[in-house]
Amino acid sequence: MTTGAGSPRQGKGLLFVVSAPSGAGKTTLCREVVNQLPGLRHSVSYTTRKPRPGEVDGRDYYFLDEGGFRKKAERGEFIEWAEVHGHLYGTSWDQLLLHSEQGVDLILDIDAQGAMQLKKKEVEGVFIYILPPSFDVLKARLMERRSDSPEEINRRLRKAREEIWSYREYSYMIINDDVKRALSELQAVIVAERIRMKRMNFMWIEETFIKNKEVF
Numbered sequence: 001m002t003t004g005a006g007s008p009r010q011g012k013g014l015l016f017v018v019s020a021p022s023g024a025g026k027t028t029l030c031r032e033v034v035n036q037l038p039g040l041r042h043s044v045s046y047t048t049r050k051p052r053p054g055e056v057d058g059r060d061y062y063f064l065d066e067g068g069f070r071k072k073a074e075r076g077e078f079i080e081w082a083e084v085h086g087h088l089y090g091t092s093w094d095q096l097l098l099h100s101e102q103g104v105d106l107i108l109d110i111d112a113q114g115a116m117q118l119k120k121k122e123v124e125g126v127f128i129y130i131l132p133p134s135f136d137v138l139k140a141r142l143m144e145r146r147s148d149s150p151e152e153i154n155r156r157l158r159k160a161r162e163e164i165w166s167y168r169e170y171s172y173m174i175i176n177d178d179v180k181r182a183l184s185e186l187q188a189v190i191v192a193e194r195i196r197m198k199r200m201n202f203m204w205i206e207e208t209f210i211k212n213k214e215v216f
């Protein structure tokens with residue numbers, strides 16, 4: 001979609017904030033939707049967690065140690081940050097502003113604590129919550145991953161239970177019982193939000209249809 005002066009949509013990029021309990025399938029959905037929709041990018045967060053095999057610094061995350069992270073936090077470089085599953089994660093102002101000014105829409109895959117910080121700061125974003133179809137499915141998905149110990153799985157399930165109430169703060173809920181359907185719902189939200197009347201460039205409408213006096 002074109003943006004900027006002289007285009008139907010206003011120049012500023014949109015923010016899509018996506019949260020979910022661990023195991024709801026959020027990472028896959030966010031990755032796929034970025035692959036499928038032009039003009040949408042995944043925000044790259046900072047984290048103190050070690051890279052997983054295949055993860056690339058600067059593409060998946062900016063990996064740094066706790067000291068470096070806390071210094072950035074003290075300097076106020078993060079618009080939000082939180083401890084998630086024993087590691088620190090944060091979104092930098094820089095990257096948010098850069099994309100917004102370039103008119104690129106950003107998808108923020110962040111946990112509910114971070115999303116609530118953005119709400120408190122009255123950041124204008126579209127808040128989307130993803131849930132699995134049931135608690136049992138969530139448990140089964142976490143166990144299938146085989147990457148986490150039973151203690152870690154329990155910790156994640158407890159966190160899911162605690163945070164689930166924050167869903168009321170979000171504008172959209174997607175139940176991920178079928179990845180294809182969930183993906184099409186996520187796309188539908190993004191596409192519909194992009195064409196909301198309030199995002200339109202009224203100057204463009206005026207110049208194209210009102211000031212243009214040409215008639216046949």
Ligand code: 5GP
Nearest residue numbers: 045046081082084089090091109110111114
């Ligand atoms: P993972 O380590 O599996 O990539 O992510 C773990 C959790 O941290 C996910 O729920 C993810 O959404 C969240 N997360 C990733 N980046 C950020 C961030 O910048 N801020 C916050 N608050 N959470 C994040």
